[in-house]
Amino acid sequence: MRSRDTFRIKRFLAKKQKQNRPIPQWIRMKTGNKIRYNSKRRHWRRTKLGL
Numbered sequence: 001m002r003s004r005d006t007f008r009i010k011r012f013l014a015k016k017q018k019q020n021r022p023i024p025q026w027i028r029m030k031t032g033n034k035i036r037y038n039s040k041r042r043h044w045r046r047t048k049l050g051l
Helices: 005-020 024-030
Strands: none
Touching: none
């Protein structure tokens, strides 16, 4: 019946894990750059994913 559901959850978690990282340093070095840090960082204890 629900063979793919665990895979969907796993894929969702993998995407969130990849998104949850600081910005690369070379992006900060670019000329006229205004980005200092990744504002969408998520802490596992403070903000939950809503699964």
